Amino acid sequence: MAEQAEQVETEEKKLENLVQFLSFTLGDEEYGVDILRVQEIRSWEPVSRIPNVPSYEKGVVNLRGAIVPIIDLRERFGLGHLEYSPLTVVVVLQMQTAEGKTRVMGVVVDSVSDVVDVDKKTIQDAPNFGTKVSTEFINGLASVDGRMVMLLDVEKLLKLDGLDDDDEN
């Protein structure tokens, strides 16, 4: 009995430490975002281009009446551009701003793979490559069935350059 109880306890502890991530691929690499940050997953649809912005900011779309920007993650991470097809996926992410508003943004990824459970304790810090490889968006690394999944920091990812310079002009 005691043994069983202990087991249940450890189970529970494990559950407490579990975090769920949505994993997706960009080329050969596998990334994950906190599932609570994911609002929905959509297929690619043509965007309205925004003039004079970096090429990874593809444009804006109408998401049920809200104007939502679309970012190409491949281009953001310098992985080159892939032609969009009807199978290209847009993951719509949301974050809370300091003023308590919700900010929504779509990111283009190659394909969505899975929802994975990761034990918080097993998340490893992002390795430091110095200036060679930028790891600023990576929160940590997790191992899922022997594969390495890079966990992304949604806050940093959605913070586009100049996004908070609202009092510019």
Added chain:
Amino acid sequence: MSIDMAQFHQVFFEESFEGLDIMETGLLNLDMGDVDAEDINTIFRAAHSIKGGSGTFGFTAVSDFTHVMETLLDEMRDGRRQVTQPAVDVLLGSVDCLREMLTAIQDEQEIDVPSVTEYKKALEIELNGNQVNEASPENNSVAPPGEPVLELGSEKESEGGWRIAFSPHTNLLKTGNDPVRMFRELASLGELAVTVDFQGVPDFYDLDPEECHLSWNLDIAGDIPISEINDIFDWVEDDCDLAIQPLDERSQNDNGIAPIEESSVKENANQQSSEPKTKTEVVNKPVKPAASKKQPAKPAAKGSSSIRVDTSKIDTLINMVGELVITQSMLGLVGENFELNKLDQLKNGLSQLERHTRELQESVMNIRMLPISFVFSRFPRLVHDLSTKLDKKIELVMVGEHTEVDKTVVELLSDPLVHLVRNSLDHGIEMPADRVAAGKPETGTITLEAYHRGGNIVIEVRDDGKGLNKDMLRAKAIEKGLIDEDSILTDKQTYELIFMAGFSTAEKLTDVSGRGVGMDVVRRNIQSLGGNIEIISELGKGSTIAIHLPLTLAIMDGQSIAVGDERFIVPLGAIIESINVNETMVNRVAGKGETFRLRNEYLPIVRMHEIFDVKTVQATKLTEGLVVVVDGQGMRCGLFIDDLLGQQQVVIKSLEANYRKVEGVSGATILGDGSVALILDIPGLVRLSNQ
């Protein structure tokens, strides 16, 4: 059993501020010679409801203050007191003071006690000013100035304080009375020592938490009139046994009880039964708020903003929705088993649907519309105060106060207008003597006028003062280094100098205006609302400042244009005309900048496909496309585009909500096909093309 009163606070504040406005207007309209009792009555009623409300919510500072005002007004109403200008001025001051107190409470900040006491003193002096025709004994006993507490009809006093034996009946809590609150109030009168007697508390299992089984002995020290203590227990008199004795007397009669030691009573009177020890507490006098200090910067207005809507507007809306439902069911019927011969019916239904949707949209927008009098109403007071201060005689005329504007516009308009009216008062209108010398009537006139023109609302601030002196403006601008000595300016440009930061022509600084901030802020505020501001002035005759604003910020008329396969929206109001330009009309500046001559003006050409980097463009030669002449905040230019598409009403959506500000774009909208089109920001485009 406490109801969360906080939920009613918002309403209370709104009503109180409205009441204050009524009092202010009423006081300003009082005619000294011939006072209409009904006018005073209106003011009195407003004061009375503020007093009542604040009392209910426990804002005692406010209710005490209003009480003094009310006493004064009451005497005026009964004709026992003459209405004099000083009295009205004191009352107006008190209205301001009340407004500050309420704002402080609303923002959860401390009330500025010294200034409140000062106003109260002024009121009391006015009240005791021997002007009462038929002095009543009560009013004579009003506290002398300096003593903030009102002592009405104190019967007897006890030097040492009072002992109060308070044993409530078990149903006390059910009547909504909380002993703790009463004790707190007592504690505010003087040092309070409390002993609780819980002999009556039944066994835990028999205990009904909603019943009160406790009784208290309260010793309150200090020089306190018994009436104040009676006031506190006023509400519970019927629900308790109450005995109040002077403390010193008690110590003579009663020789057993040792002085009560300090300890503490559990705050929550409902649950003391679980505390098995006798405890008493010295409830300290509340700490006096720190002496007068400037209030920190106001925090942003909190809470949700609300709006009062005319019932008739809601009724229209309901009618409209009814119609819409009928149309919808009709269309449903047509669609159920559709045959080609029903096509006409379908078309009919669709056009009805369109009409109803448009009407619905209009009436919903209408709800957000407020009459401009919301802004104008504060000006009589402002003009009254300032003209007294400046020793000028000024009459304020308001025209078109019922013109309606969007709520957001109304809110953002008030500060700029205050600036403009102050400027007219201070700089525009001359001193009475100077006016007479110039052959003008002694009393100057400032006119505030609002009217609709096109899709805009125009608000004019007009004065018949001295007007703007172009030479002086110019000299000043050169002196301040804002323009070069040899620059040539048109009249319009000269007048616009006053909008430049750091420009002030007042010879000396007054506390009314002249610091050289303000006008540039005014212009910026107006521009941020999508409007513009223009000045017409004639030396010696006066000046007019006209503000043009869009009626609403949410919907506008737009012209969609095509550049390559991209669609953009140009605000319809910004478009002057569209023309075909051929190469012969074009002049080049330094071989690059293209300009063309339109009548007698040279305008720069902005090639949209270049500045927005559109790859799919069709027209690269000027003859292949169109030039749309646009005007944005005084900046004119010709936009070179492929084609004009259609006109439509567009709902403006913010790009910044999820994204960021984009140069040359003021917002976005969703087109009929669900795609997003950017709305062009003309001044931004001009800036962009200059880079």
